[in-house]
Amino acid sequence: MLQIPAWKRISILAVCLAGIVFAFPNAFYTRVEQHNDAVAEIDALGATPEREEAAAGWPSFLPATLVNLGLDLRGGAHLLAEVHVEDVYSDRMDGYWPEVRDALVGIRDQVGFVERLDSAPEGTLQIRIQNAEAMPGALEAVRALAQPVVSLTGVGARDIEVAGDGNVITVQLTPEEKVATDNRTIQQALEIIRRRVDEVGTREPTIQRQGENRILIQVPGIGSAAELKALIGTTARLTFHPVVSRTGDPQAIPGPGNIVVQDLENENEYYIVEQAAVLSGEDLVDAQPTFDQNGMPAVSFRFNPSGARVFGQYTSENVGALFATVLDDRVITAPQIREPITGGSGQITGNFSVESSTQLAVLLRAGALPAELTFLEERTIGPELGQDSIDAGRIACIVAFVAVLVFMVLSYGLFGVFANLALLLNVGLMFGVLSVIGATLTLPGIAGIVLTIGMAVDANVLVFERIREELRTAKGPSRAIELGYERALSAIIDANITTFITATILFVLGSGPVRGFAVTLGIGILTSVFTAIFVTRLFIVMWFERKRPRTIEV
Known part of the structure; x- marks a missing residue:
């Protein structure tokens, strides 16, 4: 019997309705996008009248997926x-x-005085000791500081190599540690750029490593490459330094091993700090705005285990001293160490407002770039070019859509109309799924949609042709429709599984535009199979139950 249980009918209609509902916001793209951006900014940065007005531009009870x-x-x-x-x-x-x-100070009775040489080559540390005769013991003491390289390619290697020449000790990173350091630096730069570019998670940027030491950055919706460069920044490393003294003279002579750094808020105030940092931003794992014991805004921070150990030892030995947090060669804050901080976390207090403490926490949490960036290529893609692409894709979709609709009606009559209705639902379901998963649509993705439109009726063609064959054997309409769906099912599944496997391979092995094409093609295959097997059949069954025709013409 040609029938579909009520629960299955309700399920099919519910899936179609859900797809249309989730695809609906794309018809009001600008309004919904402004609403989403405003909601994300309110959650991350707080409410303002402008953000609340933008958030109210789209009803909260409707989906806002795009x-x-x-x-x-x-x-x-x-x-x-x-x-x-x-x-x-x-x-x-x-x-x-x-x-x-x-x-070396621990064996001072052997080596004598110890002095760092400022003329050391870049990336090396050179120390002069007084007694050249004590060089073997000094080398042994320094080599004891070496740690295993933390990487899969550097198993068994140490992170530093130490050599002696006369009374000068030279320390530098081993080749294995340089490779591991390069990988960590690139990964840290990728994450920090992502945080700076997409702090509230609404821009959908493409940020990926290229080659050994290059990063590709593509951000939709940015007005120019210069604006993106300003958003990223080009240098800046977050470091924590002991403060030697404060001064109002930018020309002050800092002394050996020290540097002069300007205060971030007060441009007339300068700090003389030790050049060697106690800790860097790599050791900071979290920072959150909070309030101190007096109810004033402050910033709480937390180090990783190795940073916590160093920080605890330093604060224990320097209670009462000033400790500067330096970012972009400017002192963010220089609080006084009031007590030893041995738990790996602490609090920065000062003349903060709630907003400034929140901004400082975001800055510390995002961190600074671990190394300088040089921009090798800059391009700005104007919205006009993007609009031309959208218009061209829209024309291609409309032409393909109309051609398929006309062909199906001319070839299969009323059954072709049912297939066309299912095709309309198929497109809605496709955009609904793309919206729910947050997919990014590119021009190759539009090509995948156009291809899907052409393939979407393939399953219906197989079914309808099979129904025609069954009608030639003098079977009744009901039995012919039922057998048509049953006997065409294996061919439908086989054809679409092979295409879906191809789309999966493209997604796994491809990148960028290829993956965008694969995503739309794969989703289109799933939705077209669903609409052909279930939706079109539901339309035919509902029509057949109402009309009860003695004969049908496909």
Whole structure:
């Protein structure tokens, strides 16, 4: 019997309705996008009248999911940046100096005085000891500081190599540690750029590594490459330094091993700090706005285990001293160490407002770029070009759609009309799924949609042709329709599974536009099979139950 249970009918209609509802916001793209941006900014940065007005532009009871438009459709900025990973080598050596100094001071009776040489080559640490005869013991003490390389390719290697020449000890990173450091630097730069570009998670940027030390950055909706560069920043490393003194003279002579750094808020105030940082932003894992014991805004922070150990030891030995947080060669804050901080967390207090403490927490949490960036390629894709792409894709979709609709009606009559209705629902379901998963639509993605429209009726063609064959054997209409669906099912599944496997391979092995094409093609296959097997059949069954025809013509 040609019938579909009530629960199955309700399920099919519910799926179709859900797809249309979730696809509906794309018809009001600008309003919904402004609403989403405002809601995200309110959650992350707080409410303002402008943000609340934008958030009220779309009803809260309706879905607000959108298909994100890619760079080629919306316009935006494209940058290719090179990361100066060598900068990190010098920072690592600066960080090693206090440990090396302490190790050599422990055997001062053998080596005599210890002095760091400022003329050392970039990325190396050179120390002069007084007694050249004690060089073997000094080398042994410094080599004891070496740690295993933390990487899969550097198993069994140490992070530093130590050599002696006369009374000069040279310390530098091993090749294995340089490779591991480069990888960590690029990954950290990727994450920090992502946080700076997309702090509230609404821009859908493309940020990925290219080659050994380059990063590709593409952000839809940005007005120019210059705006994107300003958003990212080009240098800046977050470091924590001991404060030697304060001064109002920018020309003050800092003394050996010290530097002069300007205050971020008060441009007339300067700090003389030690050049060697106690900790860097790599050791900071979290920062949150909070309030101190007096109810004033403050910032709480937390270090990783190694940073917590160093921080606890330093604060225990320097209670009462000032400790500067330096970002972009400017002192963010320089609080006084009031007590030892041994738990790996602490609090920055000062003349903060709620807003400034929140901004500082975001800044500390995002961190600073670990190395300088050089922009090798800059491109701005205007919205006009994106609009041209959208218009061309729209024309292609409409032409393909109309051609398929006309062909189906001319070939299969009323059954072709049912297939066309299912095709309309198929497109709605496709955009609904793309919206729910937050997919980014590019020009190749539109090509995948056009191809899906052409393929969507393939399953219906197989079914209808099979029904025609069954009608020729003098079977009744009901039995012919039922057998048509049953005997065409294997061919439908086989054809679509092979295409879906191809789309999966393209998604796994491809990147960028290829993956966008694969996503739309794969989703289109799933929705077209659903509409052909279930939706079109439901239409035919409902029509057949109402008309009860003695004969049918397909």
